[in-house]
Amino acid sequence: MAIIPREEYLKxxxxxxxxxxxxxxxxxxxxxxxxxLAIDLHTHIxxxxxxxxxxxxxxxxVNGFIEAVARINEDFSESMDLLGEYLEIVERHPDFMPAxxxxxxxxxxxxxxxxxxxxxxxxxxxxxxxxxxxxxxLGIRMALLTFNTRTYIGDGCGERTNGGLSYLGLxxxxxxxxxxxxxxxxxxxxxxxxxxxELSKDPVMCNHxxxxxxxxxxxxxxxxxxxxxxADKGGLAxxxxxxNQLSGNEExxxxxxxxxxxxxxxxxxxxxxxxxxxxxxxxxxAYHKQADQSIFKLAxxxxxxxxxxxxxxxxxxxxxxxxxxxxxxxxSDEDIRKIIGGNALRVIQQVVG
Amino acid sequence: MISREEYLKxxxxxxxxKLSNEENDRAERLFxxxVTVDLHTHIxxxxxxxxxxxxxxxxxxxxxxxxxxxxSEDFAESMELLGKYKQLVAAExxxxxxxxTDEIxxxxxxxxxxxxxxxxxxxxxxxxxxxxxxxxLGVRMMLLTFNTKNYLGDxxTAKTDTGLSYLGIxxxxxxxxxxxxxxxxxxxxxxxxxxxxxxxxxxxxNHTGACALNPGVARxxxxxxxxxxADKGGVVxxxxxxNQLSSEPExxxxxxxxxxxxxxxxxxxxxxxxxxxxxxxxxxGNHREMAAxxxxxxxxxxxxxxxxxxxxxxxxxxxxxxxxxxxxxxxSDEEIEKIVGANALRIMKEVVG
Numbered sequence: 167m168a169i170i171p172r173e174e175y176l177k178x179x180x181x182x183x184x185x186x187x188x189x190x191x192x193x194x195x196x197x198x199x200x201x202x203l204a205i206d207l208h209t210h211i212x213x214x215x216x217x218x219x220x221x222x223x224x225x226x227x228v229n230g231f232i233e234a235v236a237r238i239n240e241d242f243s244e245s246m247d248l249l250g251e252y253l254e255i256v257e258r259h260p261d262f263m264p265a266x267x268x269x270x271x272x273x274x275x276x277x278x279x280x281x282x283x284x285x286x287x288x289x290x291x292x293x294x295x296x297x298x299x300x301x302x303x304l305g306i307r308m309a310l311l312t313f314n315t316r317t318y319i320g321d322g323c324g325e326r327t328n329g330g331l332s333y334l335g336l337x338x339x340x341x342x343x344x345x346x347x348x349x350x351x352x353x354x355x356x357x358x359x360x361x362x363x364e365l366s367k368d369p370v371m372c373n374h375x376x377x378x379x380x381x382x383x384x385x386x387x388x389x390x391x392x393x394x395x396x397a398d399k400g401g402l403a404x405x406x407x408x409x410n411q412l413s414g415n416e417e418x419x420x421x422x423x424x425x426x427x428x429x430x431x432x433x434x435x436x437x438x439x440x441x442x443x444x445x446x447x448x449x450x451x452a453y454h455k456q457a458d459q460s461i462f463k464l465a466x467x468x469x470x471x472x473x474x475x476x477x478x479x480x481x482x483x484x485x486x487x488x489x490x491x492x493x494x495x496x497x498s499d500e501d502i503r504k505i506i507g508g509n510a511l512r513v514i515q516q517v518v519g
Numbered sequence: 520m521i522s523r524e525e526y527l528k529x530x531x532x533x534x535x536x537k538l539s540n541e542e543n544d545r546a547e548r549l550f551x552x553x554v555t556v557d558l559h560t561h562i563x564x565x566x567x568x569x570x571x572x573x574x575x576x577x578x579x580x581x582x583x584x585x586x587x588x589x590x591s592e593d594f595a596e597s598m599e600l601l602g603k604y605k606q607l608v609a610a611e612x613x614x615x616x617x618x619x620t621d622e623i624x625x626x627x628x629x630x631x632x633x634x635x636x637x638x639x640x641x642x643x644x645x646x647x648x649x650x651x652x653x654x655x656l657g658v659r660m661m662l663l664t665f666n667t668k669n670y671l672g673d674x675x676t677a678k679t680d681t682g683l684s685y686l687g688i689x690x691x692x693x694x695x696x697x698x699x700x701x702x703x704x705x706x707x708x709x710x711x712x713x714x715x716x717x718x719x720x721x722x723x724x725n726h727t728g729a730c731a732l733n734p735g736v737a738r739x740x741x742x743x744x745x746x747x748x749a750d751k752g753g754v755v756x757x758x759x760x761x762n763q764l765s766s767e768p769e770x771x772x773x774x775x776x777x778x779x780x781x782x783x784x785x786x787x788x789x790x791x792x793x794x795x796x797x798x799x800x801x802x803x804g805n806h807r808e809m810a811a812x813x814x815x816x817x818x819x820x821x822x823x824x825x826x827x828x829x830x831x832x833x834x835x836x837x838x839x840x841x842x843x844x845x846x847x848x849x850x851s852d853e854e855i856e857k858i859v860g861a862n863a864l865r866i867m868k869e870v871v872g
Contacts, residue, residue: 239645292644293592316670316684326688329681332668336678466685 208442308348320358324466397434404442419477559794578835672710749786756794771830
């Protein structure tokens with residue numbers, strides 16, 4: 167099929183964007199999605215005009231989001247200000263609620279609301295570990311240890327070196343464990359990822375990644391070694407829908423995402439795979455072009471910009487297409503429930519409470 | 520061995536290296552005529568503020584590079600401290616803040632002492648624009664890392680020994696372009712080697728010694744680092760830090776001279792200078808306090824406190840004892856001129872202007 171521009175793509179009706187299923191399978195997917203507790207482990211739904219996104223979010227039929235409070239300048243007070251803004255939006259909206267524990271997601275499902283938990287991407291603690299306390303107190307329940315480059319804690323995946331956790335990093339992991347703050351390693355370097363998995367008492371996660379083996383050029387993706395270590399500790403790999411990070415093809419979409427899910431399930435088992443779409447509520451490729459102008463050069467992580475968008479998983483209302491895709495790939499109802507939310511809820515329950 | 524308190528009550532004559540009458544006259548003449556530079560001082564205190572102008576005046580050195588110590592790496596804090604220092608210098612007619620080499624020579628002619636400023640460590644975080652600000656406010660040298668990891672590289676007692684980050688390479692380039700000296704005294708081995716490699720001009724270790732003479736101390740520089748520095752035209756400031764140059768129960772000026780001899784032999788007399796460090800106060804007392812502090816910066820320093828002070832180079836009043844010592848070791852007038860000031864002035868002229 168010829169590549170149509172993103173704008174035109176988004177005007178297509180959903181049945182044209184969705185994976186084709188038999189009537190029976192389609193009915194099964196629809197019922198399963200509606201009935202399951204779905205969690206997206208990594209989102210940016212509050213970036214930009216939230217009100218405009220609300221109708222699309224409702225059609226996503228996702229019960230829980232973990233929203234990234236993203237200040238890549240790593241300024242702590244700025245990140246806390248942003249958290250405050252986000253909390254206010256979520257608390258004021260009648261159809262949404264903030265989430266601070268696993269039960270909040272269950273309550274959201276029961277009451278027909280959508281719950282939003284907050285993570286820092288990346289952490290903004292600098293050298294002050296007491297900020298972990300403050301962030302937790304204000305509602306943060308997960309933090310990414312490093313973004314693409316180096317911090318006081320360790321090297322990011324796009325850094326020119328591959329050093330492990332610093333002494334400060336070891337202390338940070340310990341403190342996060344103690345408090346019940348989830349550790350995310352999505353943008354961390356290989357050795358930092360391995361160190362954090364080994365050292366953490368709790369399961370950790372890479373909440374928006376893919377398998378490096380399927381697209382070795384992209385340093386953001388996780389090696390088999392990291393994925394296995396993660397699973398051995400009971401952790402999770404959230405598979406993302408980030409264009410040009412799951413494959414280098416000119417046309418990319420839901421099938422790429424499903425390829426990564428299949429691969430990781432085969433490698434580490436059904437209990438350790440989840441969904442973390444990332445920046446699906448916006449024009450991601452435009453965002454990446456912009457990011458390339460900052461100190462986070464795409465070349466650092468080996469990313470090119472071959473595809474303009476993700477067919478079938480470019481917009482929040484396409485979230486049910488993940489369930490359709492999993493049906494098309496032959497997963498059982500039980501397995502699908504685990505991937506789209508059950509595994510996420512389990513780990514959140516275990517670590518955060 | 521007598522206590523530090525008792526030692527400081529001894530007449531200077533007894534603390535000085537013994538010389539013949541002729542040598543004594545030569546030492547006095549050299550100290551009067553030569554431009555002496557101390558590449559690393561804390562005349563306003565290191566971990567606590569303290570200042571006694573009389574000590575500075577009586578030291579007789581003509582120029583010092585005062586370190587603005589901000590271990591929190593908080594930029595605003597470091598700029599405020601710099602402001603305070605400049606204010607104190609401005610209030611004292613015998614002192615003058617300098618930003619250029621010719622201002623140092625002018626100060627000597629005017630019978631004044633020149634104070635230049637360095638950041639220990641740099642506090643630019645991830646913001647390159649802070650280099651401009653610091654330069655504008657008078658900073659002419661920056662230490663890239665303290666003992667632990669930061670955005671730029673690893674410190675000498677960091678858990679890992681990675682090199683410069685991408686940001687670190689950019690920072691070195693920017694410091695080169697703007698004319699700020701790069702100091703690597705506390706940096707890890709690979710960070711040191713990378714910075715030397717990526718710097719366009721000469722860099723320095725402004726307060727250190729030779730690791731070969733006291734191999735247990737990570738803060739000292741090994742032969743590979745010293746040679747790489749010299750190949751780039753850099754300068755090594757030999758410190759008078761107790762329990763770093765030696766681990767013996769009695770330490771002093773002779774240890775400092777041993778390090779000068781060794782480094783001169785290894786890389787030549789054009790690359791040796793003086794950077795005493797924390798000599799304006801009770802260094803060992805400060806070190807004990809730092810070792811007991813909770814922060815990771817000192818927690819990993821394997822520091823024994825074999826000696827309580829440095830015989831013959833414990834007080835600023837003993838500055839001239841360095842020249843006496845160099846005479847006792849057979850250095851020529853020309854060699855002494857280079858070590859006590861000319862080498863430092865050369866690199867300052869070349870890099871700062």
